[in-house]
Amino acid sequence: xxxxxxxxxxxxxxxxxxxxxxxxxxxxxxxxxxxxxxxxxxxxxxxxxxxxxxxxxxxxxxxxxxxxxxxxxxxxxxxxxxxxxxxxxxxxxxxxxxxxxxxxxxxxxxxxxxxxxxxxxxxxxxxxxxxxxxxxxxxxxxxxxxxxxxxxxxxxxxxxxxxxxxxxxxxxxxxxxxxxxxxxxxxxxxxxxxxxxxxxxxxxxxxxxxxxxxxxxxxxxxxxxxxxxxxxxxxxxxxxxxxxxxxxxxxxxxxxxxxxxxxxxxxxxxxxxxxxxxxxxxxxxxxxxxxxxxxxxxxxxxxxxxxxxxxxxxxxxxxxxxxxxxxxxxxxxxxxxxxxxxxxxxxxxxxxxxxxxxxxxxxxxxxxxxxxxxxxxxxxxxxxxxxxxxxxxxxxxxxxxxxxxxxxxxxxxxxxxxxxxxxxxxxxxxxxxxxxxxxxxxxxxxxxxxxxxxxxxxxxxxxxxxxxxxxxxxxxxxxxxxxxxxxxxxxxxxxxxxxxx
Numbered sequence: 001x002x003x004x005x006x007x008x009x010x011x012x013x014x015x016x017x018x019x020x021x022x023x024x025x026x027x028x029x030x031x032x033x034x035x036x037x038x039x040x041x042x043x044x045x046x047x048x049x050x051x052x053x054x055x056x057x058x059x060x061x062x063x064x065x066x067x068x069x070x071x072x073x074x075x076x077x078x079x080x081x082x083x084x085x086x087x088x089x090x091x092x093x094x095x096x097x098x099x100x101x102x103x104x105x106x107x108x109x110x111x112x113x114x115x116x117x118x119x120x121x122x123x124x125x126x127x128x129x130x131x132x133x134x135x136x137x138x139x140x141x142x143x144x145x146x147x148x149x150x151x152x153x154x155x156x157x158x159x160x161x162x163x164x165x166x167x168x169x170x171x172x173x174x175x176x177x178x179x180x181x182x183x184x185x186x187x188x189x190x191x192x193x194x195x196x197x198x199x200x201x202x203x204x205x206x207x208x209x210x211x212x213x214x215x216x217x218x219x220x221x222x223x224x225x226x227x228x229x230x231x232x233x234x235x236x237x238x239x240x241x242x243x244x245x246x247x248x249x250x251x252x253x254x255x256x257x258x259x260x261x262x263x264x265x266x267x268x269x270x271x272x273x274x275x276x277x278x279x280x281x282x283x284x285x286x287x288x289x290x291x292x293x294x295x296x297x298x299x300x301x302x303x304x305x306x307x308x309x310x311x312x313x314x315x316x317x318x319x320x321x322x323x324x325x326x327x328x329x330x331x332x333x334x335x336x337x338x339x340x341x342x343x344x345x346x347x348x349x350x351x352x353x354x355x356x357x358x359x360x361x362x363x364x365x366x367x368x369x370x371x372x373x374x375x376x377x378x379x380x381x382x383x384x385x386x387x388x389x390x391x392x393x394x395x396x397x398x399x400x401x402x403x404x405x406x407x408x409x410x411x412x413x414x415x416x417x418x419x420x421x422x423x424x425x426x427x428x429x430x431x432x433x434x435x436x437x438x439x440x441x442x443x444x445x446x447x448x449x450x451x452x453x454x455x456x457x458x459x460x461x462x463x464x465x466x467x468x469x470x471x472x473x474x475x476x477x478x479x480x481x482x483x484x485x486x487x488x489x490x491x492x493x494x495x496x497x498x499x500x501x
Contacts, residue, residue, distance in 0.1 A: 008130070011357030015365055020060050024362050027064035028369045031071020035091075036079055042072040043435070044219045046332050047211035048400050058340045059355050063362040065336060069329050070122060070312045070363070074370045077114040077305055082107060091308065093276040097293060097300030104296050109242040113250050113298055114305040115374045121258040121306035122367035125313035128262050129320075130360045136321040137346040145453035146465050150474035152447045155324050157478040158267055159439045161485055169432045177440025178447065180205055188452070200412040207335030208404060210441060213417040214434050215328075216400050218424015220393050246298040253283045253303030261310030266317050267326060275311035276304035313363060320344050320356055324443065328435035331442040 014020060034045045046065055053061035076091035081098035094114060101110035143151070160170040183194045184204030195201040242250070257279040264275040283303045284293050293300050315326045323345035325331040337344055342352055349356055404413050427434055458464025466472050 007353065007357050008361065010353060011359075011361030014059060014354050014358035015063065015361035020063050020358065020362065021365070023056070023060045023064040024067050024366050025369055027067020028071040028366050028373055031068040031073075032075035032370065032373050034068070035072040035075020035077075042069050043211075043328050043332070044215045045072075046329060047208070047215040048396065050208045050211060050332060050336055051404050053336055054339060058337060058342050058352075059358045061336060061340070062333065062355065062359055063366075065333055066316070066359060066363065067366045067369075070309060070366065071370055071373075073309045073312045074115065074118050074374050077118070077301075078111065078374070081110045081114065081301075091276075093280045093304040094301055094308075096280070097295070097297045100294065100296035101298075101301065106242075106296065109246055109298075110296075110301050112242050112375060113246065113301045115371055117250065117254040117257065117302040117306040118309040119367050119371045120254055121261060121308075121310040122313055122370075123364060124258045125262050125265070125310040126360060126363040126367070128310075128314055129317055129363070130357075133317045133321045133356070134349045136317065137349050140322050140346040143470065144468055145450045145457060146468050146471040147474070149447065149450040149454055149465065150468075150471040150478075151322070152324065152443050152450065154474045154478045155318075155326070156436075156440065156443060156447075157481050158326075159436045161481050166431060167485055169430075170436050173427070173432050173434070173436040174440035177437040177442075178444040180210065180437075181441050181444025182448070198412075200410060200416075205416075205441075206413070207332065207339075207442065209413055209416045210420055211332055211335070211438065212400050212404055213420025214424035214427070214437065217397065217417060217421025218428065218434070220396060221421060221425040222428045224393055242298065250298040250302035253279070253299040254306040256282060257303035257306030257308075258310045261307035261312075262314045264307070265311030265314035265326075275307035279303040279307035316359070320348055320359075321346065323446070325439065328438045331438050334442055 015024070030045065030049075031042065034042060046068055049065070049068070053065065056064070073091070077094050077098065080091040080094040081102050098110045098114065101107065156174055160167065160174055179194070181204075183201055185192055185195075185202050192202065257276075260279050260282065261275040264278060267274075280293075280300060280303060283299045284290050287293065287297075287299065315330055318324050318326050319330045319334060321344075323334070323343060325334045334344060342348070342355065400417065401414055404417055405411075424434055427437070454464050455462075458467070466475065
């Protein structure tokens with residue numbers, strides 16, 4: 001207990017410095033902004049801002065990027081409630097009852113319930129991170145290379161199973177990402193792989209190039225083809241405080257949503273997307289009168305919003321403890337840390353305690369900031385819904401080019417980014433999801449290195465991969481998930497749940 005208090009004291013001493021407070025506020029503001037503006041999303045935004053964080057100390061850059069991520073969860077509920085458009089994928093469920101409350105003249109109450117539920121869930125999830133991340137990291141110190149290999153395989157299978165759309169396309173996306181991870185010079189043999197004689201590829205593909213191309217430029221090219229037909233808020237916001245009855249009805253769902261989100265957020269793939277769906281289904285099952293759902297039930301807003309925000313924060317646990325990102329945003333953060341010379345994993349708690357505890361403390365501060373940002377400033381966020389996309393997209397592309405060129409000052413980086421932008425557009429047109437590709441790219445290198453280490457330690461004996469009970473259990477778990485997904489009824493249910501549009 002004394003050690004925990006000392007660690008928290010260290011964290012707050014770092015998070016409360018002027019620079020880190022400013023970066024936390026900036027991240028929360030940007031996150032709320034992109035949550036309010038549908039069509040951009042946290043993945044694209046973090047991809048675009050990634051090069052700008054390289055000049056910031058690692059703690060400050062992670063505080064800002066984390067603020068963008070969980071800030072987007074807050075902001076996404078605003079458009080879901082007011083104009084029936086999810087600003088972020090996790091806010092899809094909030095549309096059902098949140099918008100119904102708005103149509104009944106209770107928009108202010110719905111926004112307050114969403115913000116308060118998210119605040120409580122975020123605070124609890126932060127406690128979960130501080131409590132369980134370090135013990136999990138200590139357990140990871142005893143994992144052998146074959147265990148890590150099996151764990152990465154399980155993570156990739158989770159990413160495939162929980163990805164939207166076709167199962168085959170998700171597998172191909174992951175494999176494509178792993179292939180892209182092999183580009184460059186083999187560090188063991190010195191052989192050049194997939195470089196096509198280009199000197200700029202000798203050191204491999206930079207994650208910022210790939211992410212900014214596929215998620216930044218690719219997303220813009222995809223969205224610019226859509227009609228900018230966002231509905232404008234017609235009704236008044238109303239009183240910003242819910243009634244006693246609404247608070248009473250929302251308290252239990254918010255608590256249960258926090259538990260669900262905290263558990264599912266750790267899962268690789270779309271755990272953060274599944275959490276609000278799971279919360280909504282549970283509340284509807286537990287309700288005495290399920291017919292109230294869909295007509296403006298406070299439970300249908302509080303539960304999913306709590307689950308959404310809790311999941312968006314507990315997904316930091318596998319990233320910081322094991323060095324394994326559970327989703328595309330965490331993959332970007334892993335790339336940002338790696339570029340800055342920090343390798344997340346079991347040793348981050350001893351080698352970089354300022355990074356871990358500074359982030360944990362900043363999450364409490366960030367949740368308090370978001371509560372203030374999202375309610376009193378609601379008028380500003382509503383007015384931003386009127387900004388035409390045709391004005392936003394050119395500015396974003398210019399921002400991408402400036403940020404990427406400032407990293408290495410190589411024109412080739414801009415060309416590669418543009419090429420991956422076209423790849424992202426083609427993947428979108430063909431129905432491929434880009435998130436599994438990014439996870440495959442980030443996990444491809446540790447997958448290969450642990451594969452090689454296992455064979456070396458086993459003198460080339462393939463049975464070494466199943467020599468550990470942990471590895472066997474993880475590989476069997478991955479195999480069972482794949483076999484279960486082959487059943488047509490299960491596959492159909494997966495596609496129905498994970499559809500985002």
